[in-house]
Amino acid sequence: MKVVVVDDEELLLDDIIEQLKEMPEIVSTVGFTDPEKALEYILHNEVHVAFLDINMFGMDGMTLAAHVQREKPSVSIIFLTGYSEYAVEAFKLRASGYIMKPVSKEDILTELANLRPVGMRRDLGRVRVQTFGSFWVFANGVPLRFSRSRSKELFAYLVDRRGAAVSITELASMLWEDREYDKSLRNQIHTFISDMIATLRAAGAAGVVVKQRNSVAVNVDAIECDYYRYLDGDPQAVKSFNGEYMTNYSWAEYTTAQLVRSQEED
Structure with missing residues (x-):
């Protein structure tokens, strides 16, 4: 499984990446603090799951997710946030998962184990x-x-x-x-x-x-x-x-x- 993580807080980003690297099912993990660069990477590379922080400077996680779903609908989106009020909006975007910070290894494993199959998401951008x-x-x-x-x-x-x-x-x-x-x-x-x-x-x-x-x-x-x-x-x-x-x-x-x-x- 190839994963991208986007969070503008570098310490949190590094922590999540380290946790993902310990999981045998993860083939590769790429991290970004810049949402624009993350989007460019996702559009031009094979990515199975994207962990997206919601609150970021510049392009926020919701906007980034909408772009990804239009261009690469096969990518599963898992949101990361410290604010529970975003949950409803996140699931309106048909995200596969939603993790409250601080992120634990158990949270990540739970969301990865329950990824919504691609066929159940809207086939945007087919x-x-x-x-x-x-x-x-x-x-x-x-x-x-x-x-x-x-x-x-x-x-x-x-x-x-x-x-x-x-x-x-x-x-x-x-x-x-x-x-x-x-x-x-x-x-x-x-x-x-x-x-x-x-x-x-x-x-x-x-x-x-x-x-x-x-x-x-x-x-x-x-x-x-x-x-x-x-x-x-x-x-x-x-x-x-x-x-x-x-x-x-x-x-x-x-x-x-x-x-x-x-x-x-x-």
């Missing part, structure tokens, strides 16, 4: 969409390969529309603006829609797209998206926007302009 810069879709952390580039572009447009139902005629006018809308184009668009849905279904993400007879939409609750988090005011998403949005597609320039304008106003 499909992750990157819109800042080039457009990418990830399923379980792996880039999703669409067999047709138009199928990928169609999905990008649905993401841009943020759950609004998009008709076949709108898709034709936006993505095939240089072609006359006729039966041939309509059938072709239906083929791309079917291909897009088949690609998502093969990745275990069939519920990401909602298809009706003459329209299609993305299920915004089924994906994790930097654009959506930006609109929600998420600090990390706001920081990650550098003026580029879906650079693969010319039709995305309108949204890009809106994002740049909002950034300048802030």
